[in-house]
Amino acid sequence: MRKGIYLLPNTLTLCGMFCGFYAILASLKGHYIYSAWAILIANIFDGLDGWVARLTHSTTRFGIELDSLSDLVAFGIAPAVLIYLWALQSFGRLGWGAAFLFVICGALRLARFNVQMGSAESKSFTGMPIPGAATVMASLVLFYDEVWGVLTGKNYVILLFPFLLAILMVSTLRYHGLKEIDPRSRKPFWLLVIVVIVLVLIFMHREIVIFIFSMAYMLWGIIENAVLFYRKRKLNKLSST
Numbered sequence: 641m642r643k644g645i646y647l648l649p650n651t652l653t654l655c656g657m658f659c660g661f662y663a664i665l666a667s668l669k670g671h672y673i674y675s676a677w678a679i680l681i682a683n684i685f686d687g688l689d690g691w692v693a694r695l696t697h698s699t700t701r702f703g704i705e706l707d708s709l710s711d712l713v714a715f716g717i718a719p720a721v722l723i724y725l726w727a728l729q730s731f732g733r734l735g736w737g738a739a740f741l742f743v744i745c746g747a748l749r750l751a752r753f754n755v756q757m758g759s760a761e762s763k764s765f766t767g768m769p770i771p772g773a774a775t776v777m778a779s780l781v782l783f784y785d786e787v788w789g790v791l792t793g794k795n796y797v798i799l800l801f802p803f804l805l806a807i808l809m810v811s812t813l814r815y816h817g818l819k820e821i822d823p824r825s826r827k828p829f830w831l832l833v834i835v836v837i838v839l840v841l842i843f844m845h846r847e848i849v850i851f852i853f854s855m856a857y858m859l860w861g862i863i864e865n866a867v868l869f870y871r872k873r874k875l876n877k878l879s880s881t
Contacts, residue, residue: 660714
C-alpha cells in the first residue's frame with residue numbers, strides 16, 4: 641500500500657461495485673428490470689478490470705481482494721435481494737432462506753477462488769463462478785418479464801433457482817472461463833460468423849438470448865462433468881478387469 645495502487649483496474653472494479661449497489665437500491669424501489677440490467681452491466685466491468693490488470697501487468701493482492709468484495713456486492717447480495725423482492729417474498733422464511741443461501745455460497749465460492757488462485761483456478765473454475773450465477777438470476781427476471789409480464793403469486797420453479805445455483809457455486813464441477821481463450825491465437829472463420837450471429841440475436845431479442853446463453857452455460861457445466869465422470873468410471877472398470 642505504501643507503493644500506491646493501480647488506478648485504472650481498481651476504478652473499473654469499483655464501477656462494478658457501484659452497479660451492484662444501484663441494483664440493490666433499484667430492487668428496494670421495485671424497479672426490478674433496472675436492477676437486473678445493472679447486475680448484467682457489472683459483468684462487463686468485472687471482465688474489464690481483470691483484463692486491464694493482466695494487460696498492463698498491474699495485478700496486485702489489493703486488487704484481487706477488492707475484486708472479491710465487489711463481486712460479493714454485485715453478484716452475491718444484489719441478485720439475492722432482487723430475486724427475493726421480485727419472487728420469493730410470498731414464500732416467507734423459505735424465500736429469504738433461499739436468497740441468503742445464495743449469498744453464503746457465493747461468499748464461500750469467492751473465498752475458495754482466492755485460496756486456489758494460481759493453482760487449480762488458473763484456467764478453468766472449480767464450481768460455477770459467481771458472476772455466472774448472478775447472470776442466470778438477473779436474466780431470469782428479464783426473460784420472465786419479456787415473455788410473461790408481471791410475476792404474481794408463488795412460483796416454485798423460480799424458488800429452485802437460488803438453491804440450484806448455490807449448490808453449483810460450492811460444487812467441485814469444472815466450469816470454463818474466458819481466460820482459457822487466447823485472443824492472440826488464430827481461430828477458424830466459422831467462429832467469427834457465430835460471434836456475429838450471437839451479437840445480432842442479442843440486439844434483436846436481448847432478454848431472451850442472454851437468458852438462454854446463461855442457462856446453457858449453467859447446464860453445460862453439469863453435462864460436461866457428468867460425461868467426464870462416466871468416462872472416468874468406465875476407464876476404472878476396464879483397468880480393474
